[in-house]
Amino acid sequence: MSGAQNREAVFPTRQSLGLMKSKLKGAQTGHDLLKRKSEALTKRFRAPDTVPEITRRIDEAKRKMGRVMQIAAFSLAEVTYAVGGDIGYQVQESAKSARFRVRTKQENVSGVFLPAFESYTTDGNNDFGLTGLGKGGQQVQRCRETYARAVETLVELASLQTAFVILDEVIKVVNRRVNAIEHVIIPRTENTIKYINSELDELDREEFFRLKKVQNKKQRDTAAQDAEMRAKREAAEKADKGESTSDKENASGGGDILGEQEDADVIF
Amino acid sequence: MEGLFFNVNNGYIEGIVRGYRNGLLSGQQYSNLTQCETIDDLKLQLGPAYGDFLASLPPNPSTSTLAEKTTDKLISEFRYVRANAVGSLAKFMDYLTYGYMIDNVALLITGTLHERDTRELLERCHPLGWFETMPVLCVATNIEELYNSVLIETPLAPYFKGSLSHQDLDELNIEIVRNTLYKNYLEDFHNFVNTDSEIAGTPTSEVMTEILEFEADRRAINITLNSFGTELSKADRKKLYPSFGRLYPEGSYMLSRAEDIEGVRIAVEGVNDYKTYFDQAGMGQSSAGAGNMSGGAGGDGKSLEDLFYQKEMEISKSAFTRQFTFAIVYAWVKLREQEIRNITWIAECIAQNQKERIGNYISVF
Amino acid sequence: MAAPASAYKDRQFLAVIGDEDSVTGLLLAGIGHVTSPPDSQKNFLVVDNKTDNAAIEEAFNRFTTERKDIGILLINQHIAERIRHRVDTYTAAFPALLEIPSKDHPYDPEKDSVLRRVRRLFGE
Numbered sequence: 001m002s003g004a005q006n007r008e009a010v011f012p013t014r015q016s017l018g019l020m021k022s023k024l025k026g027a028q029t030g031h032d033l034l035k036r037k038s039e040a041l042t043k044r045f046r047a048p049d050t051v052p053e054i055t056r057r058i059d060e061a062k063r064k065m066g067r068v069m070q071i072a073a074f075s076l077a078e079v080t081y082a083v084g085g086d087i088g089y090q091v092q093e094s095a096k097s098a099r100f101r102v103r104t105k106q107e108n109v110s111g112v113f114l115p116a117f118e119s120y121t122t123d124g125n126n127d128f129g130l131t132g133l134g135k136g137g138q139q140v141q142r143c144r145e146t147y148a149r150a151v152e153t154l155v156e157l158a159s160l161q162t163a164f165v166i167l168d169e170v171i172k173v174v175n176r177r178v179n180a181i182e183h184v185i186i187p188r189t190e191n192t193i194k195y196i197n198s199e200l201d202e203l204d205r206e207e208f209f210r211l212k213k214v215q216n217k218k219q220r221d222t223a224a225q226d227a228e229m230r231a232k233r234e235a236a237e238k239a240d241k242g243e244s245t246s247d248k249e250n251a252s253g254g255g256d257i258l259g260e261q262e263d264a265d266v267i268f
Numbered sequence: 269m270e271g272l273f274f275n276v277n278n279g280y281i282e283g284i285v286r287g288y289r290n291g292l293l294s295g296q297q298y299s300n301l302t303q304c305e306t307i308d309d310l311k312l313q314l315g316p317a318y319g320d321f322l323a324s325l326p327p328n329p330s331t332s333t334l335a336e337k338t339t340d341k342l343i344s345e346f347r348y349v350r351a352n353a354v355g356s357l358a359k360f361m362d363y364l365t366y367g368y369m370i371d372n373v374a375l376l377i378t379g380t381l382h383e384r385d386t387r388e389l390l391e392r393c394h395p396l397g398w399f400e401t402m403p404v405l406c407v408a409t410n411i412e413e414l415y416n417s418v419l420i421e422t423p424l425a426p427y428f429k430g431s432l433s434h435q436d437l438d439e440l441n442i443e444i445v446r447n448t449l450y451k452n453y454l455e456d457f458h459n460f461v462n463t464d465s466e467i468a469g470t471p472t473s474e475v476m477t478e479i480l481e482f483e484a485d486r487r488a489i490n491i492t493l494n495s496f497g498t499e500l501s502k503a504d505r506k507k508l509y510p511s512f513g514r515l516y517p518e519g520s521y522m523l524s525r526a527e528d529i530e531g532v533r534i535a536v537e538g539v540n541d542y543k544t545y546f547d548q549a550g551m552g553q554s555s556a557g558a559g560n561m562s563g564g565a566g567g568d569g570k571s572l573e574d575l576f577y578q579k580e581m582e583i584s585k586s587a588f589t590r591q592f593t594f595a596i597v598y599a600w601v602k603l604r605e606q607e608i609r610n611i612t613w614i615a616e617c618i619a620q621n622q623k624e625r626i627g628n629y630i631s632v633f
Numbered sequence: 634m635a636a637p638a639s640a641y642k643d644r645q646f647l648a649v650i651g652d653e654d655s656v657t658g659l660l661l662a663g664i665g666h667v668t669s670p671p672d673s674q675k676n677f678l679v680v681d682n683k684t685d686n687a688a689i690e691e692a693f694n695r696f697t698t699e700r701k702d703i704g705i706l707l708i709n710q711h712i713a714e715r716i717r718h719r720v721d722t723y724t725a726a727f728p729a730l731l732e733i734p735s736k737d738h739p740y741d742p743e744k745d746s747v748l749r750r751v752r753r754l755f756g757e
């Protein structure tokens with residue numbers, strides 16, 4: 001993981017440094033939040049004691065289903081006994097409209113919408129009301145009730161199971177995100193920040209060095225100029241003393257001012 | 269007097285059927301069956317009675333295949349008897365099969381209505397109700413065709429005629445069609461045993477009248493009880509009551525007006541037997557559920573349908589005390605059917621580990 | 634976050650793939666539904682020894698992916714066993730897939746794909 005590779009492709013400017021810094025902060029906040037969410041969700045799976053809560057409930061419900069379905073199957077055997085024949089085909093053929101239906105409602109668990117099934121029966125249509133009219137009708141009715149109860153258990157179990165599937169999915173996604181933030185985004189952003197910082201430092205140093213150079217040169221130049229001026233002045237003094245003093249003063253003053261301005265500009 | 273010539277034509281059959289009757293499982297055998305732990309044990313216990321028919325079953329067969337095989341035995345015996353029957357007895361046995369035919373036809377009508385492949389339906393038909401033209405039913409693709417070209421060729425045609433049109437088949441619930449047919453069938457059968465020149469005035473007509481009257485009453489009571497809370501109107505319900513029986517006509521009339529179980533109880537009060545059943549089943553006073561074996565948690569008390577079955581078996585059993593009668597064939601078939609249901613029930617209890625209810629079978633020997 | 638409401642608000646039926654007895658019983662409870670003609674789709678499939686696996690799989694696909702009005706799909710465990718690869722790879726939340734016991738085949742939690750998933754999740 002060399003720093004040059006694991007970073008974002010940005011220009012190392014102060015602006016992008018600012019951006020990266022806020023991004024890192026965002027990632028850390030997000031990480032904390034998601035982590036907490038994941039924990040909250042996992043809690044739905046695991047009871048306070050370390051027993052996996054939903055596993056136990058699903059397990060229980062499935063076992064209950066086994067019993068309920070057995071009772072239901074037995075009541076069908078009673079029907080066969082009472083009717084004295086097989087009603088299967090007729091039942092299959094006379095099924096028209098579902099009396100027993102489900103609707104889904106939502107439950108909000110830490111921001112996850114868990115759908116739950118709810119069974120209801122529609123009134124009015126009764127496809128099998130007359131089944132077993134001649135004989136066995138009472139058994140058929142009772143069998144219907146038994147099976148309706150069994151199906152209710154199944155619906156409950158289905159809710160539980162769907163909740164599990166969705167929670168499982170969501171937790172996976174959240175954990176993936178937490179991990180992504182923790183192991184990819186944060187290090188990457190940090191790397192980028194480091195990179196930008198180092199690049200900026202580098203630039204600073206270069207600039208400093210350049211300035212130094214410039215200053216040195218300036219100083220050298222000024223010194224040379226000063227020397228030259230002095231020499232000139234001395235020569236002029238030697239040549240004609242008191243001649244055009246104002247002229248000289250003007251010229252040297254202008255040069256000085258320019259030089260000083262240059263300096264100041266560079267320093268700032 | 270009637271015994272003088274009975275054996276000329278029917279003596280052999282009577283002997284055979286009495287032999288079959290002795291092959292029925294006894295109470296002792298039933299209690300052995302209930303001790304079984306697995307279906308294989310059960311199969312072993314049934315060995316002496318059903319040997320050949322169960323031999324081909326795989327280990328631990330399902331209860332439905334067990335029922336199938338035991339029915340096979342009944343079918344093959346019935347066919348043998350039928351093949352040896354002549355004259356009125358042959359006709360009598362044909363009448364016996366009409367009841368099963370009605371179920372088969374109802375099945376085929378349902379299939380045709382839903383445009384199912386009727387060929388696969390044929391496999392589901394009860395073999396006793398098989399009639400020659402039945403495969404032809406498969407050619408009919410719509411209900412009108414079925415009615416006009418196929419059903420009128422069947423022995424059931426008279427039962428359709430006059431009470432059901434092809435529109436009815438389309439519109440009415442199949443259960444109503446079935447029960448209408450069954451009512452017509454019972455009336456026809458009743459008429460037959462009382463008017464046929466060879467049967468009228470013999471013990472056959474005497475015993476059969478008792479059996480059929482009971483059957484008619486049972487159906488009337490059941491239909492009434494089962495129609496509560498359904499869309500079946502009182503007028504329609506009335507049409508399904510056979511026009512004979514011990515309840516007919518006053519009881520039937522009262523049944524047709526009954527609105528709840530209490531009403532039914534009052535309607536049957538005139539017949540002591542049924543009144544006793546109602547009291548035994550604990551119905552009438554409270555509106556507790558009818559029906560046999562009263563659910564998973566139910567008590568030990570027998571329900572109305574149980575009592576009816578019990579009664580049917582007793583009538584069938586006593587039919588064997590008479591001589592020179594065809595009724596023993598009918599009784600034997602019914603007893604065997606009950607036996608099959610008993611075996612299936614016991615097998616079901618064993619297979620599903622519901623031993624506490626295993627004693628609900630009906631044994632009369 | 635989770636499935637959008639549109640994914641399940643129309644799901645009001647149960648569907649079943651099972652042996653004759655299971656289907657009969659569940660139909661008696663009133664779950665049977667046949668859509669209006671002409672396509673008249675049933676929401677149940679009866680499987681016997683003669684039904685081949687392709688037909689089961691087709692019904693499975695129809696109930697799980699094609700039809701949008703099914704909330705819960707019930708399947709007999711011994712039949713799920715026959716198309717186990719499809720059942721195991723089925724992960725969608727809707728419709729919920731439930732393996733149910735049948736009369737002749739008592740329920741075996743070891744084979745249930747959802748329970749196995751639960752167990753795997755907790756490393757049991």
